[in-house]
Amino acid sequence: MYGKGIAKGLWVTLKHIWGTYAKDIKKFPRRYAPGGIAKRTDYDLYGLFTLQYPEERYEMFPRFRGALMHLRNPETGEPNCTACGACERACPHGVISLEGEGKGKDRKVTAYRYDLGRCIFCRLCVESCNFNAIELSREYELSRYKKDFILELDDLLKIGDKYGIHKTGEAWGVTE
């Protein structure tokens, strides 16, 4: 019958309107997810899907690729980086530039510049690293008030202190 499609469409959208309110009522007195960490929704066609971002957020997957971070040696507290330059060569965009001093086992990184504004978070630098020195963190709120998107070694170590505990490498199957 002509007009059936129209009725079907209205029925589907009505079910969706109802579904959102049904889910609202279940949540009723509480507006946001407890602790600000929202659970990813079940596989359901109906019900609210909105994540109210600043108040609640999802927990990142272990492999999430955010800003670069530098890891420290847990015993000495020194950066793991030996300034071998593998990440610099692996980067498709020339985001990383570094300097180091010393020879062989004593080689240490002295300066490490990471241009966040140009980084495409491809993780090729991390894959090239043989010293477990760098990793991508879960930091994703990367906007700045200034155009200065260049992070120095200290900033990267700071991010590493914050997110290094997640052991991102293990999620990627790195066994070192």
Next chain:
Amino acid sequence: MLKTETITINMGPQHPSTHGVFRMVLTLNGETIVDLKPMFGYLHRGLEKTSESRTYLQAVPFTDRLDYICSMSNNFAYAVAVEKLAGIEVPLRAEYIRVIMAELTRLVNHMLAVGFLFNDLGAWYTPVVYAFRERERILDLFEMASGSRMMCNYIRPGGVAADLPAEFLPQLRKMIPHLENFVREIRFYLSDNEIFKARAVGVGFLPADMAVAYSITGPVLRASGVKYDVRKAEPYSIYDQFEFDVPTQVAGDVYARYLQRLDEMDESLKILRQAVERIPDGEYATKVPSRLRPPKGEAYARIEAPKGELGFYLVSDGSPNPYRWRNRPPSLINLSALREMCLGHKVADVVTILGSIDITLADVDR
């Protein structure tokens, strides 16, 4: 005496429904299209030339950015091309992972294509929001596996970047019935809609012979009734081990393309079910040196990307950088028939037809 004039309208580059920065110079007689000239290149980033100064591995993230909706398929096509060039064998598990990812990508692309088609038709965001909801769930899977939602950079020459995380396959198993429900709901919601049919049936007709003459591929070609799918015609990866049909339509209009996409989603889900059942354990990648030096020669590899045939043509001169890095984007070539489809229709049909071809401007302009 009354006299009438044609008017010329620049549709785009800043226009809500050109799917990016795309310009169509329309010559209108009233509301009827007399002439249409597509203009593109606003999003040209020189990816092909840039990639020629990078190593084979470094170019993988660039392929993500060709067609940003289906980054996994782009990775896939490029990986297949490099493997053909360098003669790399891929472990079976990696092939299965690739197929799973490629079919999930096809689902993402087709649901977005249907959703945005309805946006162009003026259905106030509702179908596209439903599509986006399911897309987010699939992108969650991508993020779980590759760490990034859109720019996955996951399928690499030699295999994939890392093995699937432990919770991926159970999650996917739970998701497949849900996606089937979703496709069913979309069919129920939109397929019979009289307004949609009035807008879509008979509009943007592309005859089968003309489609072949323009070398159109993908859902647009199959909607015109030509049964051609690279997965069947020239099976790559392990597609010859799966059971699936190549659905075709007859009418070759906007409505047929819409139905075609839904049918293909069903087929993709069929493949996914089989792949999830049969995926073996084992290695996820062959070790490939990061500065790969393929032997001198050239290779062209093509896959059935969601939008059509996606090919990569690579020429190696033995150095770590490709001598020539060429990409055959399905969007650009499918777009070439736009004028033929639009002539004689109304302004409102242009956006519908453009939406039904389903282009990504990043793929057109590269």
Next chain:
Amino acid sequence: MQVLDDLWIRIAVWFRGLLESFLPPWAVQLTMDVLGILLLIVLGIVVVLAFTYMERKVIARVGDRIGPNRAGPFGIFQAIADAIKMLTKEDVTPTNADRWLFLAAPIVVIIPAVLLYAVLPFGRGMVGVDLNIAVVFVVAMGGIPILTMLMAGWASNNKYALLGAFRTVAQLISYEVPMVVALLTVVLLAGTMSTVGIVEAQASFPFALVTPVAFVVYMLAGLAELNRTPFDLLEADSEIVAGYFIEYSGMKFAMFFLAEYINLFMVAGMITTLFLAGWQWPILPSWLWFLIKVVVVIFLMMWIRATFPRFRIDQMLGFAWKALVPVSLVNLFLVALVAKVLEPGWARTGVLFVSNLALLAGAIAIMAQVARKREERARAAGEAAIKRYYGSEVR
């Protein structure tokens, strides 16, 4: 109950008494009139605020979203925030625009919208003017926005705006015809042109039950008159960007916006008045009944907007001239005949209801036939092309 029912009238009477204690009669009349007009204008703005909020919420809920929820509790101040944003935006006049027309259009568009409120019966005895030709007034005032839209489209010196204006004129004039015929049907049944009289004539049966065809036709024509989906071609976002008001910004744009929502309330109010028995129906106070019915009608419109795509201009005009006009004319004839033969009552209502349903079914069957022909043609063209490509056999 009676107190609640008369609430607003009692307030008016009390206030008039208060004024009479210290003002001469002519001044009392003047004050009351001015206050009434101001009240209606304020009502118009309140309506806009309320229904923009409602529209956004409904569309959001259809899409599994929450909708505005930042400004105030549940986002109820969102509309006010929008208004402040509109007011503080830069006011741009395009260089080659027809300056005076460009300025005049947003002002002219809002006047008829507000004027229409004068004849809308909000409750028992609550009507601005009980005009004996109120229906004619509604039709006449409803015609003015067409002119302003053409003014705006022409003055903007923009091709999209001009296309939008073309579409406007074609669409609104086409839909005026079935709308008026549907109105005539109601007038025939009620035997009066006064809106109050029409509401009173529906004491036993709402006209939506008596002539469903007229109701449906009026509803569709009303949607078209309001430029709402599936007839929102004038401002088709995805085709001609925003149509005739593409060049307007800031407060001038807000004027068009205001007019749109004031008209929305007006058309919903007219549907309520003409077909849903206006403020009648028991238990609740009359003005509350009116408000409930209006909100239900508006929800229906928003629901339709959130669900469907839009028609194309030629299909839409075709729909008006080939479907709505003949159907409503047949219906008018039918109603005239039955109303002449039968006295008002159950028999007349029954006969009209059944014959209307039959008419509706007939019209739908013809439309289905046309649609099927179209599909068959498209399929045949496709099959021919496939044959051309594959040689003789198909697939």
